Amino acid sequence: MTQTQKNTGLKRIIHACKYSWSGLKAAWINEAAFRQEVIALVFACVVAAILDISVYEKAALVGAVIFVMIVELLNSATEAVVDRIGLDKHELSGRAKDIASAAVLMSIVLALIVWISVLWVNYLG
Known part of the structure; x- marks a missing residue:
């Protein structure tokens, strides 16, 4: 497909x-x-729908989980590309997979911080 044939707009x-x-x-x-x-x-x-919290806090709780899902999709894409290149052990392939997995872990930690913070402020603090 040439540059002029690429899809544009809607x-x-x-x-x-x-x-x-x-x-x-x-x-x-x-x-x-x-x-x-x-x-x-x-x-x-x-x-989030059940809790008596602000709409912003509801958005933060749901958004934190969506963020984890986004990072998981990127991790899965990284793994698929690395596996497509080859299944043999290679330091860079392992590093790429480990770093992507670490990103998922960090997103989960962030989600936990958001959830704990919102619940603490509204119900435990």
Whole structure:
């Protein structure tokens, strides 16, 4: 496809949405951690809806879980690319996977901090 034939405007957005949906389906099918995070998101939405907290705090609770899911998608993409290149052990491949996994861990820590902070301020403090 030449530069002049590339999709633009609404057609580009529609194609981008199709690719994104395909990525979400692939993550759901192939990544147990992503499925667990979807369950966590449903839980977060229910709890946030029930709690008597501000709309900003509700958004923070749900947003923290969504952020974990975003990082998990990037981790899964990194793993897929590394595995596509080759399954043989290589220091850089291992490092890439470990760093992506560390990013997931850090996003989970951030989510826990948000949840603990909101609950502490409203119910425990």
